[in-house]
Amino acid sequence: MTVFFIGAGPGDPDLITVKGAKLVETCPVVLYTGSLVPKAVIERARVDALVLNSADMDLDAITQVYLEAKQQGKDVARVQTGDLSIYSSLAEQVRRLDALEIDWQVVPGVSSFQASAAALGQELTLPEQCQTIILSRMSGRTPVPEKENLKSLAQHEATLCLFLSATLIRKVVRELSEVYPLSWPVVVVEKASHPEQRIIRGTLADIADKMHQAKIRSTAMIIVSKVLAIDDFVDSKLYDPSFSHACRQASIAPLSEEAFDE
Known part of the structure; x- marks a missing residue:
C-alpha cells in the first residue's frame, strides 16, 4: 500500500502530469x-473509488x-494543488506516515x-540581468523566519515570487x-491557468491600489522583478554560434577582446 502525493497543478486540469x-x-x-483542486481532475477517478474531500x-x-487504507491494502491518491515542494503540508503528513510505517511517494x-x-509569456531570469528566483511569502498569521524577511531578500535584486500574500x-x-x-515593476497574476485568470501590471507605487480596485484578495501570485521591464538584454550562450558545449561545437570563432575595443 502506498500514498501517492500528487501535484495537480495550478488550476488548468490539463496541467496535471500524465503520471499523476x-x-x-x-x-x-x-x-x-476540494477547495482548490479542479473537479475535472477528480472526475478521472474510477467509478468504484472512495473519493474524499x-x-x-x-491532520x-x-x-x-x-x-484505514493501509488496513485494507488500498493505495491512496492524495491530490493537492500546485507542486508538493512549496507550501503543501507534505512534511507534516509524511511524518505521520513514517511513524505508521506507510509507504509514500511524491x-x-x-x-x-x-x-x-x-x-x-515571461522568462523570470535574463542573461547578465537576473539569474535567481526567490520563492517566498509575506509574514502574516504564519510567521516567516526573521532572516527571510522581504527587505533582506530584496537586497539580492532577484526575481521575487510571493505566494499567499495578496x-x-x-x-x-x-x-x-x-x-x-x-x-520597481510588479505583476500580479490571479488564478493562473484558470479560465478566469487576470493579470494586473504595475509598480510598487500603484500595485496595491490596482489590486484593491480589482478586488484581488486570494489565489494570486505576486511577481516583483526588474526583468519585467527589461527589453534590452544580451542573448544567452545556449544558442550562441561561438559557444561550444557537450552537444554542439562552435560554428564561428568567438570575438576577441581586441575586437570589442576596435
Missing part, C-alpha cells in the same frame, strides 16, 4: 483538496484515512509561479520600498 492523472484514474482511494478535515482525520506538479510566468500587498509594498524605488 494515471494514479488518480487507478487508485481505489482518492483524497483531494479533505477541505473540512484536520488527524487525514491520517485516519491513510491508516509526484511533482506545475507550480503557480510557473503558470504565472507562462501567462505572462491580502498583505500593502505590507509587501512597504517592506520592498525600503530597498527598491517606487518605480
